[in-house]
């Protein structure tokens with residue numbers, strides 16, 4: 001029995017325990033549950049390698065007229081928002097007319113919008129919202145206050161470095177919807193990449209001034225799949241059309257799901273090296289779960305259960321961070337700063353996004369969706385149809401086509417930890433170009449960076465959890481600015 005087969009069998013036992021967790025549901029919870037669900041023997045998830053699927057679709061049939069829609073999407077002001085000097089837009093883009101699928105986007109221009117690139121941000125799950133996390137808790141210009149109705153500024157927003165586009169993807173996430181309810185049960189990597197591509201082509205019709213702009217795709221967690229898959233679809237269609245439909249220059253993924261097997265072993269390596277599990281448990285997992293000769297299912301499961309129990313009371317997305325002990329809204333907003341992330345932010349964002357005045361201002365939920373706005377969609381991840389075991393071939397494809405590829409990692413995340421990412425990069429068999437060194441920000445080590453021949457850059461962000469810009473906003477802004485300008489962060493002697 002090969003190692004990979006073990007992996008498929010590993011997690012079935014722990015599903016119920018995991019679901020019973022008392023912590024608020026987050027992007028990483030969904031990912032953890034998803035990992036476990038897809039290992040079930042009767043799983044119907046297609047684990048084949050990813051291929052672009054729009055080959056027979058004529059682009060002129062999926063690109064619809066967008067006249068006048070940009071002006072309609074202009075957001076004057078969000079409820080409770082401090083004054084700003086940049087423009088914001090929000091609205092729907094139809095990605096499949098016959099099924100009635102539309103993706104919701106929120107776009108924050110840079111103050112000097114004309115000179116800066118266009119950057120798309122995607123969150124993971126699968127089934128989690130780029131507005132819930134990316135826009136409202138990580139890199140967007142605003143953070144929601146503890147009253148659930150007013151906002152404060154994020155002084156390290158990424159629209160200081162780019163025009164930033166957030167899209168809730170696929171349909172069924174957040175405000176993005178489908179009029180064909182069965183779509184919620186047939187979503188997957190494939191559909192997501194195709195719909196994201198059709199979204200972008202239409203969005204660029206709506207905002208034609210960005211058509212030839214340098215374009216970058218960023219994302220975290222399960223977007224480790226979405227980002228290179230969308231890049232693949234773009235490269236594929238640029239090639240089919242024999243012209244640059246989308247001017248893709250680079251992709252960057254953080255704490256990203258990359259390669260199933262290395263993601264998995266790196267996880268327990270991290271737990272052990274950060275004193276979350278004992279050496280004994282770690283060695284048991286190695287002996288009984290990884291090794292052909294000594295594989296023992298009951299002992300493997302029992303060691304994994306010990307590891308599960310040992311990490312149960314932690315915020316696994318940032319192992320040194322406090323939990324949210326009281327998510328109740330406050331009558332008046334607590335004094336807040338983007339530099340001090342509030343562990344109860346999910347509750348404030350949930351309250352804010354479900355307000356009617358907020359939805360009206362955002363031009364969201366215009367079709368009166370039957371369910372509430374949620375940060376993550378259960379039906380989507382529970383019915384996810386296809387999930388490639390690795391995106392390494394796609395990262396390699398982007399590199400080969402001259403697309404800048406960066407991988408980053410917040411080094412206090414225990415969900416897709418830095419040890420997993422290091423192993424996934426090792427699995428790409430690249431040769432080191434500039435070896436491991438620290439990079440500085442504000443006179444402190446911001447993290448470490450290494451580059452590889454062929455163009456890949458790997459950077460860590462010191463003291464950041466799974467959602468890197470939430471925990472280290474200044475370091476994250478420095479990192480994305482370097483990525484966009486194609487310069488390496490530096491500092492080592």
Ligand SMILES: *[C@@H]1O[C@H](CO)[C@@H](O)[C@H](O)[C@H]1NC(C)=O
Pocket residue numbers: 046047048049050051
């Ligand atoms: C899984 O995906 C592969 C590759 O796209 C495809 O050839 C195959 O038919 C799919 N299998 C099922 C059961 O849908």
Ligand SMILES: *[C@@H]1O[C@H](CO)[C@@H](O)[C@H](O)[C@H]1NC(C)=O
Pocket residue numbers: 046048049050051052053190191385386387
């Ligand atoms: C992706 O979609 C295409 C076209 O619908 C299909 O041929 C292919 O099998 C799908 N791949 C997977 C992995 O589901």
Ligand SMILES: *[C@@H]1O[C@H](CO)[C@@H](O)[C@H](O)[C@H]1NC(C)=O
Pocket residue numbers: 057062096097098099180183
């Ligand atoms: C629209 O989505 C449906 C699934 O809901 C799919 O069968 C159909 O092929 C899609 N149409 C296009 C043009 O992609």
Ligand SMILES: *[C@@H]1O[C@H](CO)[C@@H](O)[C@H](O)[C@H]1NC(C)=O
Pocket residue numbers: 094095096097099100101102179367
């Ligand atoms: C979905 O249905 C509603 C109600 O009929 C309609 O207003 C809306 O335009 C449809 N959405 C799409 C993307 O076709």
Ligand SMILES: *[C@@H]1O[C@H](CO)[C@@H](O)[C@H](O)[C@H]1NC(C)=O
Pocket residue numbers: 242
């Ligand atoms: C692609 O475009 C180039 C230049 O625009 C042209 O020389 C070439 O013939 C085109 N190839 C095809 C297959 O259309």
Ligand SMILES: *[C@@H]1O[C@H](CO)[C@@H](O)[C@H](O)[C@H]1NC(C)=O
Pocket residue numbers: 302305306309
């Ligand atoms: C893990 O915790 C559960 C719930 O407290 C307990 O029932 C179980 O025995 C523990 N498992 C191990 C291996 O310690």
Ligand SMILES: *[C@@H]1O[C@H](CO)[C@@H](O)[C@H](O)[C@H]1NC(C)=O
Pocket residue numbers: 325326328
């Ligand atoms: C939060 O609000 C609920 C309902 O009003 C209340 O029962 C609970 O005690 C509050 N929690 C804390 C920690 O104050």
Ligand SMILES: *[C@@H]1O[C@H](CO)[C@@H](O)[C@H](O)[C@H]1NC(C)=O
Pocket residue numbers: 174175354359365368369370371372373374
């Ligand atoms: C959409 O609006 C309806 C009320 O018209 C509300 O019940 C529902 O929770 C909202 N859904 C979303 C996803 O915003």
Ligand SMILES: *[C@@H]1O[C@H](CO)[C@@H](O)[C@H](O)[C@H]1NC(C)=O
Pocket residue numbers: 392427428429
């Ligand atoms: C890396 O090298 C190993 C050992 O030669 C090989 O099995 C593996 O397929 C290679 N991986 C990639 C992505 O090239």
